[in-house]
Amino acid sequence: MYDVIVIGCGVVGAATAYRLARYRLRVAVLEACNDVANGTTKANSAIIHAGYDPEPGTLMAALNVEGNRMTAEICRKLDVPFRRCGSLVVGFTPADRAMLETLYQRGVANGVPELSLLSGEEVHTLEPALSPEVCGALLAPTAGIIDPWGFALAMIETAVQNGVELHRSCPVTAITALPEGNFRLSTPKGSFETRCVINAAGVDADRVHRLLEPIHWKMTPNRGEYYLLDKSEGSLVDHVIFQCPGPEGKGVLVSPTVHGNLIAGPNAEPVTDRLDLGNTADGLNFVRARALKSVPGIHFRQNIRNFSGIRANTDQGDFLIGASPNHPGFIDLAGIKSPGLSSAPAIGKRAAELVAEAGLPLEEKAEFLDERHVVRFRHLSPEEKNALIAKDPRYGRVICRCETITEGEIVDALHGPVPACTVNGVKRRCNAGMGRCQGGFCGPRVQEIIARELGVPPTEILLEQEGSWLLACETKQPKEGSGHV
């Protein structure tokens, strides 16, 4: 019998597991995909919002502002790339200026520190690449940029290091309410019994809850498309540049990334197929046009990748966080739309409180390992590089030339507490293949290392999920019935 089972290992599930890992509880996380953080967490704007957007009084407002503070602390402890670069919401018209004033007031009400309204002149001094049409801005110095995937990984790895079980490729197919308020979860890997269930299933949170009982809310998945540009464009702006929110959402942003690239997006388009992460010509054209409105000098020729992500939007105005009225041990962390990433650590903390309310005592462990270190060869000094290579020459072999990622770092990714098992899993952990050639050169060498380290034939290596094979067969494979018998 588990005390808590978390369903879903996106950033919210990971933050919850990380929070629960400090208490004397038996906790497992069940993730449907073959790797963690494979949904909304891997494809979003990668922004830690300051917290002036949500209406005061909402869960979103409270958790965003608290989550922003907590994120900085966690990233420091767990070695996650995060930079408080600040954000600017820019305005083009008098109506926009009125909106900036509203956002400012909202931010103050939400407790966002250090907000200020800037004149056109002030904002152009701060960001010379902005369009001359920009006539004012809201500056929020506490906003930041993050590696959202790395954030989720860091939290689940730390949870695992502290005794939380993680089961990947483990979708929950049925939930049965047992007597005494417990639950049985059925999965292809067997069934799990638990006192408490936390539903952190992202865009599938509705489906997971319906396995137990009918729900009164509706998931309205919404897709956003992005451009990710080469590092040559990465210093075009220093802040996250938002436009004034309108009926179409928060609008298209332009921002540096923690990896040194430039990101532009998203649009917002309702979708029915939650697995359709496609890009569309119309969507990309929209993003490009809107991004150029804020920052006219973006060289979209330097684009290295387009992607899209699905927002876990619902027909409700706020996050849906709380226990089911009929089943006090079943806790929803659902409808985690923007600012979900920014709120994640605070949501995890709230989840732990709900576990306590469900009757499980939160006793802190005597020993909780709350640190983590990642080797990033490219960021080391020449002396540190040499010391590392002397210890293990694999850190001297650069495999990914665009991002300067060494064999040692790829091997680390394959043998961490939550090890990579796919090409994209390696890419997200150590950035091999993330650069301008998009794995054109290092792809075959990364696969060779995966095959060697995991002891699998290259033809069985996947890019991502089951079915995403990369190599059809060996060449000159004799056909049955031909050649020597």
Next chain:
Amino acid sequence: MYELIVIGGGPAGLAAACKAWEEGLRHILVLERDQELGGILNQCIHNGFGLQRFKEELTGPEYAGRFIGMLQKTGVEVRLDTMALQIVPGQDGAPHQVHAVNGKNGYQVLETRAVVLAMGCRERTRGAISIPGERPAGIFTAGAAQRYLNIEGYMVGRRVIILGSGDIGLIMARRMTLEGAKVLACVELLPYSSGLTRNIVQCLNDYDIPLYLSHTITDIRGHNRVEQVTVSEVGPDRRPIPGTEMVFDCDTVLLSVGLLPENELTRGAGIDIDPRTSGAKVYENMETAVPGIFACGNVLHVHDLVDYVSAESERAGAAAAAYVKTGREEAALRTIALQNGEGITYTVPQQIRLEARPRPAEVFFRVNRVTGAAALVAEDAAGREVARFRRGHLAPGEMEHIVLPAAALQDAASPLTIRMEEVSQ
């Protein structure tokens, strides 16, 4: 302290190092990031290399082998599996620094009088052209697929669409077919192929693979592996024409949509890049604006034939040797800038230094469209025609090359414009 460090052990680096040795340098180091010399030639196992250079049809590995053999007869030092990470140009005649790393020597800062940049190029990817659709497995650049097939021994798929008609894509159409795959189509955005005519004939026509000119991929479907690709015709504005969609069931898309000189080290060293070539700006001897740093081969501009890479790199190697032995060559009397005029997309070199001893200058460039009979004209700033060259046929897929006579250059007023004139039959 080295006299010369060559960055890259592909065809360009090999030729430059051999030539510099021949010209008398004795402290030469070649840095190669792969585990063997030869660069991309190693995976080009088809023939057709060396017709200009050796008057023979060699395969890529054979062509590379000739130069590796030459290099092995010299005392040039080679470091394999070694990545050059940074170049710091020396100021006022001080040595240049090359930062490099490998597992054996660790992270080292090497000093040298001269540097030859010979890092080659990379393929443009899906992102560079923003192909709409999903992002399943099964989308490869043609060169990556070629490496899997010819070096690693794996087929990347069984039913293939090729986007772009660059030479690597065409070669891979034939190669995948010979290995048992079905290549359904080669799709080219432009109204003409960017590959060599001989490759269209020998790799597509001979295998009945249709070439759709003025078409592009407008959608890719498949959550996990490519399942379906939509191809649409494009209008003169290169935008898809609604209603022209063709749907192919396939598991693989190969991209052959252009090559880009790989100049991150060059940019990092503060060397000026020509936006037309995406390579360094160079003088007639392949020297960049930084004295003692030279560039050649596909890192400078994308070539059609490796034979021309070798020739250009030998010029760079010889010039690097001259630089090391004599310092700056005799001071230039004056400099003539070259610019591309009607029908021409770029020129290499970008500038010619005239010295007391008159010398002819070789100029390389590409045209922007397919033509019949045409003339290539060099015209100076005063509107005087200083040279004219007749051609029976011109195509963007083929690199053009003229030699400006020494006498013509002596009196030419800078800048000199190279343009194309179509000759009406």
